[in-house]
Amino acid sequence: xxxxxxxxxxxxxxxxxxxxxxxxxxxxxxxxxxxxxxxxxxxxxxxxxxxxxxxxxxxxxxxxxxxxxxxxxxxxxxxxxxxxxxxxxxxxxxxxxxxxxxxxxxxxxxxxxxxxxxxxxxxxxxxxxxxxxxxxxxxxxxxxxxxxxxxxxxxxxxxxxxxxxxxxxxxxxxxxxxxxxxxxxxxxxxxxxxxxxxxxxxxxxxxxxxxxxxxxxxxxxxxxxxxxxxxxxxxxxxxxxxxxxxxxxxxxxxxxxxxxxxxxxxxxxxxxxxxxxx
Numbered sequence: 001x002x003x004x005x006x007x008x009x010x011x012x013x014x015x016x017x018x019x020x021x022x023x024x025x026x027x028x029x030x031x032x033x034x035x036x037x038x039x040x041x042x043x044x045x046x047x048x049x050x051x052x053x054x055x056x057x058x059x060x061x062x063x064x065x066x067x068x069x070x071x072x073x074x075x076x077x078x079x080x081x082x083x084x085x086x087x088x089x090x091x092x093x094x095x096x097x098x099x100x101x102x103x104x105x106x107x108x109x110x111x112x113x114x115x116x117x118x119x120x121x122x123x124x125x126x127x128x129x130x131x132x133x134x135x136x137x138x139x140x141x142x143x144x145x146x147x148x149x150x151x152x153x154x155x156x157x158x159x160x161x162x163x164x165x166x167x168x169x170x171x172x173x174x175x176x177x178x179x180x181x182x183x184x185x186x187x188x189x190x191x192x193x194x195x196x197x198x199x200x201x202x203x204x205x206x207x208x209x210x211x212x213x214x215x216x217x218x219x220x221x222x223x224x225x226x227x228x229x230x231x232x233x234x235x236x237x238x239x240x241x242x243x244x245x246x247x248x249x250x251x252x253x254x255x256x257x258x259x260x261x262x263x264x265x266x267x268x269x270x271x272x273x274x275x276x277x278x
Contacts, residue, residue, distance in 0.1 A: 006191075006199070008035040009045045009057035012224035013151050014233040015240035016058060019077055021217035023206040030202040033195070039224060041131050042150075042183065043108025050110070055188050056199055060108070061181045062115035064276070065260050065269030070189060072196060073256070073276040076204040077185035080244040080252050085169015085180045086113035087154055089162040090146040091139060096165050100124055105144035107132035112182050112259070113148045116168040119262055136160055150182075154239075155232050178255040179244065193278070207246050 008024065010016040017039075022028050024037045038054065046063035048054050052070055064073060088096060088104075106114045106127045117124060128144055135147040140160050148168075149157055157164070169180040185203060187196045210217060214237075221233055228236075244252045256276070263269040 004032065004195075005034040005036050006055035007038055007053075007057075009038045009040060009048060009054040011042050011045065011058060011151075012039045013240075014221050014225050014228065014236040015079060015245075017221045017224050018214075018217050018237050018241060019207050019210050019245060021206075021220045022209040022213075023202060025220075027216075028202055028205040028209050031198045033198055033202065041107075041133075042111060043129070043131075046108060046110040049186065052188065055191060057186055058183050059186055060110055060112045060115075060183050061256060061259055062112045062263065062269070063110040064184060064186065064256075065263050065272075066110065067186065068272050068274045068276060071186035072189055072278060074185045074187060074196075074200050074203055075248045075277070076200065076207050076246060078244055078248055078252065079182040079240045080179055080184070080248065080255065081240065081242050082173060082179050083169060084154075084182070084239045085167055085172060086116060086148050086150045086182075087157065087167055088117065088146055088165045089136070089139060089149055089157050090165055091142075091162065093163050094146070094165060096121060096124075096146075099146050099165075101126055102145040103128055103143070105130055105135045105138040105147040107135060107148060107150055111150070112180075113150050113168065115259070115263055115268060116172060116180075117148055118268060119266060120166070120168065120171060122266065136162060151236065155235055176255070176258055178258055179251065181252070181256045181259050182240075184248075184256070204246065207241075211241065211246070 049057050049059045100123045138144040139147040172180045264271045
């Protein structure tokens with residue numbers, strides 16, 4: 001009997017390679033399932049999930065609002081927390097309201113970063129979509145008037161002389177009192193409840209293994225983040241891998257529900273009564 005192999009999509013960012021290393025290298029029990037990794041930037045993963053092309057994938061919570069009928073949300077593997085939101089940066093200090101009509105580089109149409117910016121100010125609408133790792137160069141080079149930075153760019157934007165205009169995570173936390181939900185792990189509903197339960201358990205075990213054996217994934221992380229220093233990788237993992245990554249819990253679920261509720265009320269995602277988790 002052949003071992004079922006599922007496609008598993010995640011980003012090459014240190015938090016994802018850190019968390020998924022145990023799963024893709026067979027270090028936790030998967031009850032006979034095997035996973036074929038596919039590493040892509042977050043917006044590519046969002047679009048692959050929108051097309052239903054991945055069995056299991058990391059997606060932005062913004063994208064989740066568009067795929068609730070096809071995918072269930074798993075309780076482990078999320079990027080969700082405090083002090084970890086996207087940053088709006090520019091070459092000089094400027095009131096974000098003064099960016100209306102001006103070019104803003106963003107990391108993807110379906111990213112949570114863009115959703116948050118649209119919730120902050122619906123009148124911002126001149127967006128240039130590009131890979132997240134090209135945004136700072138677009139801002140410093142004048143292609144964009146401002147940029148929405150995510151991932152490791154949080155730690156390096158000042159090195160390029162850029163100024164933080166607003167921390168969207170701080171804005172969200174002040175608005176809601178909740179942690180900011182950035183991305184989560186989803187599984188195709190068509191896999192069936194039994195297989196999804198196995199995936200859920202394996203993912204939970206993988207995150208626990210990674211957190212208790214932090215040095216084991218170092219080579220895998222460096223392989224996929226070759227331009228990042230060990231210090232930046234460690235800071236990235238420390239910020240985005242936390243207790244919510246192990247288990248969303250009640251507070252994490254409330255944060256996700258609030259984000260989707262606001263997105264629905266703003267007409268950014270369609271309304272749905274589908275249970276996210278089943």
